[in-house]
Every structure is written in structure tokens, then in C-alpha cells.
Amino acid sequence: xxxxxxxxxxxxxxxxxxxxxxxxxxxxxxxxxxxxxxxxxxxxxxxxxxxxxxxxxxxxxxxxxxxxxxxxxxxxxxxxxxxxxxxxxxxxxxxxxxxxxxxxxxxxxxxxxxxxxxxxxxxxxxxxxxxxxxxxxxxxxxxxxxxxxxxxxxxxxxxxxxxxxxxxxxxxxxxxxxxxxxxxxxxxxxxxxxxxxxxxxxxxxxxxxxxxxxxxxxxxxxxxxxxxxxxxxxxxxxxxxxxxxxxxxxxxxxx
Ligand code: SAM
Numbered sequence: 001x002x003x004x005x006x007x008x009x010x011x012x013x014x015x016x017x018x019x020x021x022x023x024x025x026x027x028x029x030x031x032x033x034x035x036x037x038x039x040x041x042x043x044x045x046x047x048x049x050x051x052x053x054x055x056x057x058x059x060x061x062x063x064x065x066x067x068x069x070x071x072x073x074x075x076x077x078x079x080x081x082x083x084x085x086x087x088x089x090x091x092x093x094x095x096x097x098x099x100x101x102x103x104x105x106x107x108x109x110x111x112x113x114x115x116x117x118x119x120x121x122x123x124x125x126x127x128x129x130x131x132x133x134x135x136x137x138x139x140x141x142x143x144x145x146x147x148x149x150x151x152x153x154x155x156x157x158x159x160x161x162x163x164x165x166x167x168x169x170x171x172x173x174x175x176x177x178x179x180x181x182x183x184x185x186x187x188x189x190x191x192x193x194x195x196x197x198x199x200x201x202x203x204x205x206x207x208x209x210x211x212x213x214x215x216x217x218x219x220x221x222x223x224x225x226x227x228x229x230x231x232x233x234x235x236x237x238x239x240x241x242x243x244x245x246x247x248x249x250x251x252x253x254x255x
Pocket of ligand 1: 171226229231
């Protein structure tokens with residue numbers, strides 16, 4: 001029997017006391033779309049990992065006030081901390097990628113600027129995507145928000161080298177320089193999720209990574225991986241990689 005996800009509302013300030021005020025889109029969603037009434041009970045989350053049962057105490061024109069009734073830490077995060085470094089696709093496909101990455105449990109998206117990138121994310125675009133993260137988290141039950149970092153140049157990302165994460169670069173088929181490892185034939189002993197809970201995986205632009213970009217990454221300790229014989233669009237490749245690396249979807253991704 002599957003639990004039905006109750007209506008959830010995001011509070012942008014950490015919830016500390018007994019009284020909470022929702023404003024902006026969250027207040028509109030609760031008051032105008034869901035037609036909440038005083039006394040209704042809803043679930044709030046503030047991105048810190050907790051869920052709060054709260055009852056509506058006042059419905060104003062621009063805000064809704066609630067009283068917290070109970071609080072519980074509810075962990076719906078993946079066991080692997082997966083960061084996807086993605087040369088973002090265009091418009092609607094970008095939003096779709098973010099929504100699905102939240103659902104799958106990706107921890108962080110780093111938009112990358114590669115040599116063949118055509119999409120340049122502006123601050124307003126990033127803000128819109130952060131709103132998509134909230135909407136998707138409300139729907140799927142995540143109590144921590146997937147982070148969307150500011151865009152970074154591919155060269156900078158591979159030069160950074162910080163942390164002890166396993167670093168994977170998705171690159172189709174064989175390369176003249178030695179070829180990509182098929183991700184599906186990794187043995188359990190070398191599975192990233194066994195070795196380290198932190199994985200950084202990169203997906204290139206529609207035109208692909210250049211050989212120079214792939215070789216620089218390999219020289220910096222990244223592993224080139226293939227996702228099979230078909231060429232996937234950026235968002236398909238990103239989500240296929242995420243689904244295979246995250247271990248919360250059952251045996252099919254127990255690589
Ligand atoms: N012609 C480009 C090339 O050869 O790289 C295709 C780029 S593909 C549309 C966009 C990105 O998705 C690639 O840079 C790669 O990161 C990832 N990708 C797509 N299909 C893949 C596959 N079969 N194996 C590994 N990565 C793949």
C-alpha cells in the first residue's frame with residue numbers, strides 16, 4: 001500500500017517557532033488554488049529535512065498564517081550524494097530536466113559552460129529553475145531542496161579537483177584516445193555507490209564535449225563512461241545517468 005503524499009507547502013524561512021506565515025506563491029497556492037479554510041491541516045517543509053503538520057489560523061489577502069502542531073525529520077534523500085554537472089539544454093527541456101532530477105533524488109546541479117555550449121543561463125533563468133525545484137519537491141516529498149549552483153566553465157570545474165568524489169564524464173561510444181567504459185558493466189567492487197557516497201557526473205552539450213575537454217578531464221582523474229550505443233539528448237543522458245547511479249530505485253540500478 002502506497003502512502004498518498006499530502007498537500008505540501010514550502011516555507012522559505014527556517015521554521016523555528018509555533019507560528020508560520022506563508023507568502024507569495026505558496027500563500028496563493030494554499031488560499032486561492034486549494035481554497036484552504038481556517039482549521040485545515042497541511043504539511044510544511046523548509047528545506048532543512050523536517051516536515052511540519054500545521055493548521056491554518058488566518059487567511060489574508062497576501063499571506064496565510066498557520067500554527068505548527070508537530071514536527072518530524074523525514075528523510076527521502078538518496079543514499080548517494082549525486083551532483084550532475086550539465087551543459088543545460090534549452091527552455092522547456094531545461095525545466096523538465098530539473099523537475100525529474102529532483103524526483104530522482106539528485107543532490108545538486110552545476111550548469112556547465114563547455115566549448116560547444118549554446119545555452120547561457122542568466123540569473124533570472126536560474127531563479128526560475130530554483131522555483132521549479134520547490135514545485136517538484138512539494139510534489140515528490142523531498143524535504144531538502146536540490147541545489148542549483150551558479151554556472152561554471154568546464155575548465156574551472158575540472159581544475160577544481162576538490163573533494164574525494166568519483167568523477168564521471170558521459171561521452172558516447174569509443175574515443176580515439178581509449179574509449180569510454182560502459183557504465184553498466186561496472187562490477188560491484190568498483191561501483192561508485194560502494195566506494196564513495198559522493199559522485200560528480202558530467203553531461204555535455206548537444207554538440208558533445210570536444211576531445212580536448214574529454215582528455216583534460218581524464219588527465220584530471222575523471223572516468224569516461226558510455227550510456228550505450230544510442231546518442232541521447234542532454235536531458236535524457238543526465239536522467240539516465242542519475243537513475244543508474246542513485247541507488248533508490250531498486251535492483252535495476254544496483255550496478
Ligand atoms: N554528437 C555528440 C557527441 O558525440 O558527443 C552528442 C552529444 S549528446 C546529444 C549530449 C551529451 O549527452 C554528450 O556530450 C554526453 O555527455 C551525453 N550522452 C549522450 N548519449 C550518450 C551515450 N550513449 N553515452 C555517454 N554519454 C552520452
